[in-house]
Amino acid sequence: MKARWRLKLLAALTSIFMLFATTACGAQDNRTVITVWSWEPSMKAEAQDFEKANPDIRVEIKSTSGYDNLNSAIQDGYNMPDVVQLEYYALPQYAVSGQLRDITDETQGYGDNYTPGTWSSVHMNGRAYGVPMDSGPMAFFYNDDVFQQAGVDASQIHTWNDYYEAAKKLKAIGVYIAADAGDASFYNAMIWLNGGRPFRTSGDGKTVTVNLANDAGTRGFTAFWQKMIDEDLINTQLSTWSDGWKDALASGSVASVFTGAWMPSLLLADVPGSAGLWRVAPMPTSDGSSTNSENGGSALAVLNLSRKPEAAMRFIRYVCLDQSGIAKRVDGGAFPADKATLNSNQFLSKTTVRDSRNIDVPYFGGQQFNRVLSHAAENVSVGYQYLPFEVYARGDFRATVGQSYKWSSAERAWLKAEERIQAGQTDADGKPLTPPQQPGAKIGLADGMTAWQKDIKEYGTNQGFTMQ
Numbered sequence: 150m151k152a153r154w155r156l157k158l159l160a161a162l163t164s165i166f167m168l169f170a171t172t173a174c175g176a177q178d179n180r181t182v183i184t185v186w187s188w189e190p191s192m193k194a195e196a197q198d199f200e201k202a203n204p205d206i207r208v209e210i211k212s213t214s215g216y217d218n219l220n221s222a223i224q225d226g227y228n229m230p231d232v233v234q235l236e237y238y239a240l241p242q243y244a245v246s247g248q249l250r251d252i253t254d255e256t257q258g259y260g261d262n263y264t265p266g267t268w269s270s271v272h273m274n275g276r277a278y279g280v281p282m283d284s285g286p287m288a289f290f291y292n293d294d295v296f297q298q299a300g301v302d303a304s305q306i307h308t309w310n311d312y313y314e315a316a317k318k319l320k321a322i323g324v325y326i327a328a329d330a331g332d333a334s335f336y337n338a339m340i341w342l343n344g345g346r347p348f349r350t351s352g353d354g355k356t357v358t359v360n361l362a363n364d365a366g367t368r369g370f371t372a373f374w375q376k377m378i379d380e381d382l383i384n385t386q387l388s389t390w391s392d393g394w395k396d397a398l399a400s401g402s403v404a405s406v407f408t409g410a411w412m413p414s415l416l417l418a419d420v421p422g423s424a425g426l427w428r429v430a431p432m433p434t435s436d437g438s439s440t441n442s443e444n445g446g447s448a449l450a451v452l453n454l455s456r457k458p459e460a461a462m463r464f465i466r467y468v469c470l471d472q473s474g475i476a477k478r479v480d481g482g483a484f485p486a487d488k489a490t491l492n493s494n495q496f497l498s499k500t501t502v503r504d505s506r507n508i509d510v511p512y513f514g515g516q517q518f519n520r521v522l523s524h525a526a527e528n529v530s531v532g533y534q535y536l537p538f539e540v541y542a543r544g545d546f547r548a549t550v551g552q553s554y555k556w557s558s559a560e561r562a563w564l565k566a567e568e569r570i571q572a573g574q575t576d577a578d579g580k581p582l583t584p585p586q587q588p589g590a591k592i593g594l595a596d597g598m599t600a601w602q603k604d605i606k607e608y609g610t611n612q613g614f615t616m617q
Contacts, residue, residue: 180207181460186230187449188214189282191481195474199467206460216540223248223452231455232464235279236447237270238337238539243450244278245354245537250451253277255462262470266441266529267486271448274352278450280469281486283478285409285445286525287338287432290416293514294426295324295404303405304430308437309373316382319404328384328394328403329374331554333546334444335389335407336370341442341533343370343435348536357537357609358617361602368595369435375594378557385554385561395419407432409445410522414482417502417512424510429518431525441528446486484522491523536605538612545604550597559588 185192185208196208211230213219216239222229235243243249256277260268267281289306296303299318306312316326329335340347345366349358361367377383384403387394397403398420406412416427432441449469451461467474472489479485479496482503490496499519501509536542566585576582609616 178207180205181457182207182209183231183455183457183460183464184209184211184229185232185234185449185464186211186213186219187232187234188212189234189478189483191478191483192468195468195477196464198473198477199464202467203463206463208464219243223454226454229452229454231457231461232449232451234282234447235450236445237267237443238334238535238543240271240279240448240450241273241350241535241537242540244273244276245350248453249278250453250455250458251276251278252280252451252462256280259470262487262489264486264488264491264526264529265531266443266526267446267448269531270443270446271450273350273354279448280450280465281446281448282469283411283446283483284486284526285411285443285484286522286529287342287407287442287444288410288412288522288525289405289407289430289432290412291405291428291430292398292401292423292426293428295319295401298322299324303428306430306433308433309435312433313373313377313382316377317380320382324401325384325397325403326382326405327407328387328389328397329554330385330388330558331547331551332389333543333550336546336550337543338409338442338444339370339374339407340364340367341530342432342440343367344440344530345370346533348534350534350537354537356615356617359536359602359605359609361598361605367598371594371598373435378554378594381561385557399423407444409443410484410525411445411482413502413512413518417504417510421504421510424512425514427513428516429513429521431521431528439528440530441525442533443529446484486526491526497523536609537614538609541608542601542605545608546601549601549604550594552600553592553594553597556588556592560591563587 183206185196187210193210196210199208200206219233253276259280263281264284266286267284271277271279271281291303293303296315296319299322301315301318303315306315312326319326343366345364347359347361347364347367350356378385384397387397387403394403399422417424431439434440449465451458451465455461475485475487475490479490480503485491497520498517500511500515500517502512503509563585566582570582570584574582606616
């Protein structure tokens with residue numbers, strides 16, 4: 150009897166176990182899972198809304214950023230994303246090396262939705278390798294209060310000469326018009342703005358032409374910026390985004406910034422005390438024309454090794470093309486790449502910037518700043534090409550062109566020390582000041598560009614490109 154009872158109990162337990170096992174199997178998540186690498190703050194919210202409309206797909210968002218991390222994942226062959234956010238300048242490097250899926254067929258007709266500058270930035274040799282997500286048309290952000298103290302109406306600065314004359318008036322009251330310690334992103338954007346086309350890559354991606362030394366647009370901006378530095382009208386000691394740079398903007402000792410249209414939310418976050426004092430104007434150009442360039446902005450792309458390209462493209466379409474997906478990013482402070490948003494009255498009439506507390510702040514004194522920025526996006530010229538190894542080149546900029554900024558700062562410090570000595574000033578102990586060592590032969594921006602070109606060509610040759 151006991152044996153039979155044990156057998157019946159065992160059979161019952163087995164049935165119960167199998168019932169639970171079957172139920173558990175039925176509850177398994179059979180959705181297609183895609184992994185997205187993105188630094189965009191709103192991307193998790195985007196994924197949640199996308200999943201509601203696409204219940205067969207689950208999206209894993211990872212805030213992994215940095216091209217070294219992406220390179221390692223590709224090289225190792227595991228833990229790779231299906232969708233990756235890439236800055237426009239970096240996209241060609243991954244496209245030409247065969248790491249990105251050619252999505253030309255999947256994006257037929259998309260071009261009319263985007264500004265010419267962003268749409269051209271996701272193409273190589275007429276093929277599409279990404280979909281524009283945001284953009285960074287250049288604009289002139291300035292502290293109107295400081296400019297007025299110097300007697301300058303910054304809204305009337307249209308040419309580089311206007312900018313130069315304003316810089317001299319600002320310097321007379323102890324203010325720098327800008328700070329630049331050697332920023333490749335800024336320098337490239339200014340070359341583009343001036344019509345420069347120093348880099349060319351052949352259709353097959355194998356031949357690269359570098360002409361920094363003789364390109365007219367490059368030479369023109371280099372000469373202008375050298376003049377500004379030589380006359381001590383640019384602060385060459387403060388690196389962009391450093392604490393010192395932010396403090397200088399906050400105090401008004403640096404009065405303006407040439408940068409991308411994504412700047413409003415960052416100004417509010419980094420320089421909150423200046424709310425209401427700042428304004429936005431179109432970029433001044435060498436001849437006063439309305440042309441423009443991009444500084445920043447990014448696209449979403451599908452890695453070639455992804456096994457779920459269709460699901461990946463569905464997510465990209467939602468984020469970059471669907472108006473609800475775009476609106477979520479724009480509300481979070483991103484600057485759009487699509488024409489519909491750029492031309493919408495709600496976007497154009499905006500006079501506030503939303504802070505981290507979800508409070509709308511009239512940072513630009515009630516100005517409808519997006520009207521200026523939207524117009525700036527429309528004026529971006531096309532035809533500028535990035536290097537197929539731009540990530541390396543921008544890193545090398547500091548080691549080459551950056552030396553001229555260091556020389557300028559050292560020369561300026563030496564001159565100031567000499568002035569103190571000539572004036573008979575002493576140190577804290579009342580002893581005569583020791584003359585500092587004078588910097589060596591001048592290293593100008595043109596010298597730095599020559600060194601940069603040499604490094605770029607050597608690197609390209611070592612990577613297997615035919616360099617010209």
